[in-house]
Amino acid sequence: xxxxxxxxxxxxxDVARRATGPDARETVRPGDALSTIGRPMRKVDGLAKAxxxxxxxxxxxxxxxxxxKILRSPHPHARILAIDTSRAEAxxxxxxxxxxxxxxxxxxxxxxxxxxxxxCVDRVRYIGDGVAAVAAVDEDTAIAxxxxxxxxxxxxxxxxxxxxxxxxxxxxxxHEPRKPGWNxxxxxxxxxxxxxVEAGLGDSHVVVEGDYFFEGTTxxxxxxxxxxxxxxxxxxxxxxxxxxxxxxxxxxxxxVLEVDPAQVRVIQPPVGGAFGGKSEPFDLEFCVARLSMxxxxxxxxxxxxxxxxxxHRGRHPFHMRYRTGASxxxxxxxxxxxxxxxxxxxxxxxxxxTYYAGQLLTAPYRMPAYRFHSTRAYTxxxxxxxxxxxxxxxxxxxxxxxxxxxxxxxxxxxxxxxxRNFIGANTRTVNDLRITSNGxxxxxxxxxxxxxxxxxxxxxxxxxxxxxxxxxxxTGTNYPIYPNDMPQSGIQLQVDRSGRVAVFSGASEIGxxxxxxxxxxxxxxxxxxxxxxxVLAGDTDFTPVDxxxxxxxxxxxxxxxxxxxxxxxxxxxxxxxxAEWGVKPREVLLAGGLAVRAGDTGTSMPVRDAFNLAESAxxxxxxxxxxxxxxxxxxxxRGATIGASPAFSFTAHVAEVEVDVETGFVTVxxxxxxxxxxRALNPVLVAGQMEGSAYMGFAEALMxxxxxxxxxxxxxxxxxxxSLLDYRIxxxxxxxxxxxxxxxxxxxxxxxxxxxxxxxxxxxxxxAIANAIYDAVGVRMDSLPFSPPRVWRALRxxxx
Amino acid sequence: xxxxxxxxxxxERVCGVPAHYTLLETLRYGLGLTxxxxxxxxxxxxxxxxxxxxxxxxxxxTPVWExxxxxxxxxxxxxxxxxxxxxxxEFDLNGAAQCGFCxxxxxxxxxxxxxxxxxxxxxxxxxxxxxxxxRCTGYAKIYDAVEAAATRLGGEVRGPEPDEPAxxxxxxxxxxx
Numbered sequence: 001x002x003x004x005x006x007x008x009x010x011x012x013x014d015v016a017r018r019a020t021g022p023d024a025r026e027t028v029r030p031g032d033a034l035s036t037i038g039r040p041m042r043k044v045d046g047l048a049k050a051x052x053x054x055x056x057x058x059x060x061x062x063x064x065x066x067x068x069k070i071l072r073s074p075h076p077h078a079r080i081l082a083i084d085t086s087r088a089e090a091x092x093x094x095x096x097x098x099x100x101x102x103x104x105x106x107x108x109x110x111x112x113x114x115x116x117x118x119x120c121v122d123r124v125r126y127i128g129d130g131v132a133a134v135a136a137v138d139e140d141t142a143i144a145x146x147x148x149x150x151x152x153x154x155x156x157x158x159x160x161x162x163x164x165x166x167x168x169x170x171x172x173x174x175h176e177p178r179k180p181g182w183n184x185x186x187x188x189x190x191x192x193x194x195x196x197v198e199a200g201l202g203d204s205h206v207v208v209e210g211d212y213f214f215e216g217t218t219x220x221x222x223x224x225x226x227x228x229x230x231x232x233x234x235x236x237x238x239x240x241x242x243x244x245x246x247x248x249x250x251x252x253x254x255x256v257l258e259v260d261p262a263q264v265r266v267i268q269p270p271v272g273g274a275f276g277g278k279s280e281p282f283d284l285e286f287c288v289a290r291l292s293m294x295x296x297x298x299x300x301x302x303x304x305x306x307x308x309x310x311x312h313r314g315r316h317p318f319h320m321r322y323r324t325g326a327s328x329x330x331x332x333x334x335x336x337x338x339x340x341x342x343x344x345x346x347x348x349x350x351x352x353x354t355y356y357a358g359q360l361l362t363a364p365y366r367m368p369a370y371r372f373h374s375t376r377a378y379t380x381x382x383x384x385x386x387x388x389x390x391x392x393x394x395x396x397x398x399x400x401x402x403x404x405x406x407x408x409x410x411x412x413x414x415x416x417x418x419x420r421n422f423i424g425a426n427t428r429t430v431n432d433l434r435i436t437s438n439g440x441x442x443x444x445x446x447x448x449x450x451x452x453x454x455x456x457x458x459x460x461x462x463x464x465x466x467x468x469x470x471x472x473x474x475t476g477t478n479y480p481i482y483p484n485d486m487p488q489s490g491i492q493l494q495v496d497r498s499g500r501v502a503v504f505s506g507a508s509e510i511g512x513x514x515x516x517x518x519x520x521x522x523x524x525x526x527x528x529x530x531x532x533x534x535v536l537a538g539d540t541d542f543t544p545v546d547x548x549x550x551x552x553x554x555x556x557x558x559x560x561x562x563x564x565x566x567x568x569x570x571x572x573x574x575x576x577x578x579a580e581w582g583v584k585p586r587e588v589l590l591a592g593g594l595a596v597r598a599g600d601t602g603t604s605m606p607v608r609d610a611f612n613l614a615e616s617a618x619x620x621x622x623x624x625x626x627x628x629x630x631x632x633x634x635x636x637x638r639g640a641t642i643g644a645s646p647a648f649s650f651t652a653h654v655a656e657v658e659v660d661v662e663t664g665f666v667t668v669x670x671x672x673x674x675x676x677x678x679r680a681l682n683p684v685l686v687a688g689q690m691e692g693s694a695y696m697g698f699a700e701a702l703m704x705x706x707x708x709x710x711x712x713x714x715x716x717x718x719x720x721x722x723s724l725l726d727y728r729i730x731x732x733x734x735x736x737x738x739x740x741x742x743x744x745x746x747x748x749x750x751x752x753x754x755x756x757x758x759x760x761x762x763x764x765x766x767x768a769i770a771n772a773i774y775d776a777v778g779v780r781m782d783s784l785p786f787s788p789p790r791v792w793r794a795l796r797x798x799x800x
Numbered sequence: 801x802x803x804x805x806x807x808x809x810x811x812e813r814v815c816g817v818p819a820h821y822t823l824l825e826t827l828r829y830g831l832g833l834t835x836x837x838x839x840x841x842x843x844x845x846x847x848x849x850x851x852x853x854x855x856x857x858x859x860x861x862t863p864v865w866e867x868x869x870x871x872x873x874x875x876x877x878x879x880x881x882x883x884x885x886x887x888x889x890e891f892d893l894n895g896a897a898q899c900g901f902c903x904x905x906x907x908x909x910x911x912x913x914x915x916x917x918x919x920x921x922x923x924x925x926x927x928x929x930x931x932x933x934x935r936c937t938g939y940a941k942i943y944d945a946v947e948a949a950a951t952r953l954g955g956e957v958r959g960p961e962p963d964e965p966a967x968x969x970x971x972x973x974x975x976x977x
Contacts, residue, residue: 050903274899695939733930
C-alpha cells in the first residue's frame, strides 16, 4: 500500500491495490490473489443474448394466450363521469373488459404516498392515463374494442407549469389535499439547513448566483414494458414482467388484487433495458393479472412505444437557483439551493427525489454550511420518477457549473479548485452522511492526465474547449422502501454431485450483469470453473428476496450476500477435506477446480471430490447468505436516513467540445471518464457501465427534450414527440469517443472492495460539457439541452 | 389469413398470417423466431433488423409479402451449427451486449457490413450501425467487437480456447494495474 500525505492523497499509479477504508488491511491482504474477480470475463448470458436465444417477456407465448390493450385518457385533467363497456364486451373475440372500479385500491411505490390506481377510478390526470383495459383473442380485436368503450368526461383546468401548480390557492387540485386547506398540487416540501448559511455567504470572498433549468428526460429502454398474467383455477397467480423490482411488484399485486401473497408468483425474464423506468408497478401488470383472473386464460400486454413515453417516470424537470460562496483561495464556505421540481401526475418515487435533490450534493467537496429548499409539484403530465442518477443529476449540473464560475472569478484552475475542496475519506458530510472509501482525487488526476488538460484548458483556439466536473453517488440506500429489518438481499446456493453449483438469486438482470457477478463470486470462493455455475434468477417462487435493481445497490448488497453464502459452504468443504488429509481447515484452498493443501500443491483433489466428501460428512450441500445495511450512520434530523448509503462512488469527467458559432451546433469529441468503483469485479462490465452512463449524460446534455404541447400548439398537455424518431437519442454517429479510466479505492465494506458503477458516471457528463462550451466560446449554458437553437441564442446574446 | 412462403435461415417455411403482417410479426408470431425484437414498430430503433438478400433491412416496416422469394437471415441464422459467428462471439467477449435487446439487430447490421466489406474502418462501422439504437453501451464496445470479428474473419487472430480468459481487447485503462 502506498503512503498518504496529510490531505489523504496517494499516488495515482498504485490505486489498484490501495485501500482507503478503516479496515483496509483486512480487505486487501498481502499477496491477495484473486483468480476470477478483477479479470475480464464472459457474461453468463452473453452468448444467449448474442444468438437470439435469450427469452424476454414478449418472446413468451402461452397456450390460449389473449392479448390486452389499455384505453388511455385523451384529456390532461378530467373527471370520469361514466364508462360504458357494453359495446366492447359484445364484440366478437373480446373476452373481458376491466375498468378502475374493478381494482379500486390505491398504491404507490413509496408507502407514504399512494396516489394511483391500476386504472383511473374517477379522475384522469394526464393524456395517456389508463382508463380501461380489454383482453381479446388477438391484438387487432383488442385495439378495435378500445374504440367501443364509451367514456364521459368532464374536463378540468390543467396545470402544466409547476410554479402555477404551487401558486394555486383553490381546487380542483390535481390530487385531493391530504389536509383541509393544503395545496393538493404539492407532493412534498423539504427544507433543511446545516450550519449557518447566511453567515457563511456573508463571510465569503466571492458569492456566485445562478439560475438553472434541467429539462426532463426519459429512459427509453429499447424493450417496451411487457407483462403476462396467468391465473390458474387453484388460486395461483403468475405474472411475468419486464420489471426491475419483482419483490415490490409481488407485494403490490397481492395487496391491490386482494390475493394471498403466497399464491402470487412474479417471474422476471431478462429485461431489455430499464434505467429506472421499470422500477415500480405499472398499469399493465395489474391489468394482465386481473384480466386473467376474469377469463382463466393467460393475458399479455405489450406497450406500444408511445405508451412507454406515457408511462415515463423519468427525470424530473428542475428549476434551480444556487448561491455558492468561496474564500479567496477557493475554499467553499456556504451553499444555498432553491429547487422547484415538476413531478407530473403522480408521486412515484417523488418523496425520495425531493430529498435527493439536496441530500446527495454534499460530497465530494467539503462545504461548511448548506441549505436546500426543494418542492415537488404535481402537473398534468406523465409522472416523473427515478432515472439513472435519481434526483442528483440535476443539482450536480448546476453545482458543477457554479464551481466553474468560482474558479474563473478567482483565477484558479477548475481541477485544482476541486482538489482543494476534496472532502477526504472516512469522514462525514455536512448533512452527516458517512463517507468511507473515496478515490475522487485519483479520478481528477486521471482525467487531467489522460485529457492533457493542462495543455488544453483556456489554451485551445476559439470554438474548441475542455470542461471538467466531479460527482458522487450512493451505492444503495441504507433503508428499504418499506420499513423492515430483514436483509436487503439474499442468496441461496446448492451443490450437485457433479460439481455444478446453482445460485438462486432474486436480483434483477437488466443488462448490468448481475447474474454474471454472482457467478464470478461463486467461482472465486469455491474454486469451480465459471461454466460449472448456474444462475437461476428472478422468480419469487424460488429465489430469496432482493429488493431490486435500483439505487445502484445490487453489486454491493447481493455481492456481499453471495460471499456470505459461498464462505459458509466453503467452510463445510474445507472441514471435510481437512479431516480427510489430517490438516487444519484453513490449510485447504479451493481454486482452479481443485482443493489444494496450502504450501503443498502435491496434495490436492478435484473440487468435485471435495464437495462429495463434504456431502458425505454433513448431508446435502447448500447455503444461504444475506446482506443488510448499517443503520447507525446518519444524522438524527428528519430525513437524515434518505441519502445514507453503505458506500459512495466518485467520478470525474473531462469533456472536449467543438462549437460551430454559425449554427450553435455543439460536437462533443471525447469524454474522459474516471470512476472510483471500489474494485472492478469485471473491468469489462465496469467500463461498459461507465461508457453507457457518459453516453446517457451526453444525450441529456445535447439532445433529449420532453416537450408537451401548450394551448397555442394544439392539445394542451399532449406529448409532442412520443417516438424514437422525434424524441432524439444518440445514434452511433452522434455519440462521442468515450474513454474509461477505472479507479479502485477498495471499499472496506464492499464485496472485494466494490462499490457502484452504473449511475455515478452519468452525473459529470452534463456539467463537463457545459463548462467545455464556456471554455470554447465564452457562453454559459444554464438550460438543458444545449441544442443548436439554445446555443445559437446564447452566442448572439453576447454578440458572437 | 393468407398463406406466405418464406426462405428463412436456409429453411423453406409456409405460414398463415393476417394480410397486414410485417416480416417481423411473421418471424416472431408466425414462425416462433423471437430473436428479432420489436422496439418501436415503426422503423425508428433498428431492433428488428434482419438480413434480406444480403442487405440489412428493418423487418418491422417490411410487409411480409416483400420477403417472398428472398433469402432472409435472422440472428438465429448467423451461427454455423453450434459455432457462433465471430461477431456473436466477440460481442460476448467484449461486453458489447448489456441488456441485449438491440443486439440481434446490431448483429445483423454488422454481419451484413462484414459480408460486403471484410475490413471496415471504425467510421464505416459507425455508419453501418447508424440505424440501430443502443441505449446501454454508448456503442464503444460494439465497435470493438465488430473490429475484433473482422480481424478474426480475416484469419489473423486465433479464436480463444474454451478455458482461456477473454483477451483484454477493450479500451479499459486500469489505473495502477
